[in-house]
Structures are given as C-alpha cells and as structure tokens.
Amino acid sequence: MKITRNASAHWAGTGKDGKGTLTTASTVLNQTQYSFNTRFEDGIGTNPEELVAAAHAGCFAMQLAFNIQQAGFAADTLDVRCDITLEDGGISSSKLTLKASVPNLDQAKFDELVAHAEKNCPISKLFNTHISVDATLA
Numbered sequence: 309m310k311i312t313r314n315a316s317a318h319w320a321g322t323g324k325d326g327k328g329t330l331t332t333a334s335t336v337l338n339q340t341q342y343s344f345n346t347r348f349e350d351g352i353g354t355n356p357e358e359l360v361a362a363a364h365a366g367c368f369a370m371q372l373a374f375n376i377q378q379a380g381f382a383a384d385t386l387d388v389r390c391d392i393t394l395e396d397g398g399i400s401s402s403k404l405t406l407k408a409s410v411p412n413l414d415q416a417k418f419d420e421l422v423a424h425a426e427k428n429c430p431i432s433k434l435f436n437t438h439i440s441v442d443a444t445l446a
Contacts, residue, residue, distance in 0.1 A: 317342075330354065357392040357399070364402050364431045365390035368441075371429035375421040376410055384409040399437050406443040418445045 315337065319328035329339040337354070345351025365388040376383050389405045404426070410418065422443045426432060432439055 330359070357394050360399065360431075361390040361392040361402070364392070364429075364435075365404065367429040367431035368404055368406075368425055372406075372408075372421060372425040375425055376413070379413075379417060379421060381410050381413045384411065399435070401438045401440070402432075402435060404439070404441040404443075406441060407446065408443065409446045413445065415445060418443070 313333065315330060315332040317328055317330050318339075320326055324344045327341065327343045330337050330342055331339055341353035342355050343351055343353060346353035347355035347357070368390070369386045369388045372386055373383055385408065387407045391401075391403045391405070392399055393401045393403075406422065408418070413421075422441055426439060426441045
C-alpha cells in the first residue's frame with residue numbers, strides 16, 4: 309500500500325522577525341501559527357520539532373500496538389511521550405518514554421516488542437539520529 313499525506317507552510321518576513329502558518333490536508337492544523345518565538349523561546353503556537361515529536365510518539369504507539377496484537381495480546385493503554393532535541397542546526401535525538409499496560413504480557417516479550425517498534429515504526433526509519441526508549445510495563 310502506498311499513501312501520500314501533505315501539509316503546507318506559509319512564511320512571511322525574516323527568519324527571526326517573520327511569522328508563519330502550518331496547514332494539514334486534514335485541517336487538524338489550519339493556519340496554525342509558528343515563528344522564531346514558538347521554536348526557540350516560549351511563544352504561542354507550534355514548531356517543527358513539536359510536530360515531529362507528535363509524529364514519532366504517535367507512530368511508535370501505533371507500531372507497538374500492532375506488535376502487541378500480533379503477539380496475541382491487547383494493550384489497555386500505551387502512553388508515549390517524545391522529546392526531540394534540536395542542537396547545532398539539526399535534530400540530534402528523539403527520546404521516547406513509554407508507560408504501557410498490557411495484561412498477561414511478560415517483561416521479556418514486552419522488551420522485544422518495544423525494541424522492534426523503536427526500529428521499525430515509519431518515523432523511526434525516517435530519522436538519522438539517536439533514538440532511545442524508556443519503557444515501563446505496569
């Protein structure tokens with residue numbers, strides 16, 4: 309299966325003083341504001357790293373849910389946080405923190421399924437950076 313998704317960015321002005329908006333085809337983001345302040349300071353709006361973090365957390369959670377299902381289990385909950393680090397002009401790391409509740413799943417199998425999701429979710433495959441997961445099975 310091949311799917312294509314899209315989003316667009318509009319920017320006006322200089323890098324530091326300009327402002328932009330982001331819009332997704334689904335309109336979940338619809339002219340959502342972003343700027344230097346939202347990226348490097350504490351302005352109101354979003355930024356590319358926050359969106360990448362959301363994409364990686366969501367992708368990892370879905371891949372892990374499929375892995376757990378294929379192993380014959382069902383997750384009650386998978387709560388994933390992603391911290392993207394931007395330094396020296398590039399994304400240097402993506403840290404995933406997972407809290408999972410999966411009845412009857414033992415730690416060894418959980419660790420195996422998490423490791424597979426870490427390496428094989430499509431967003432993980434996109435990155436050329438250090439990715440780590442801190443996973444807890446309740």
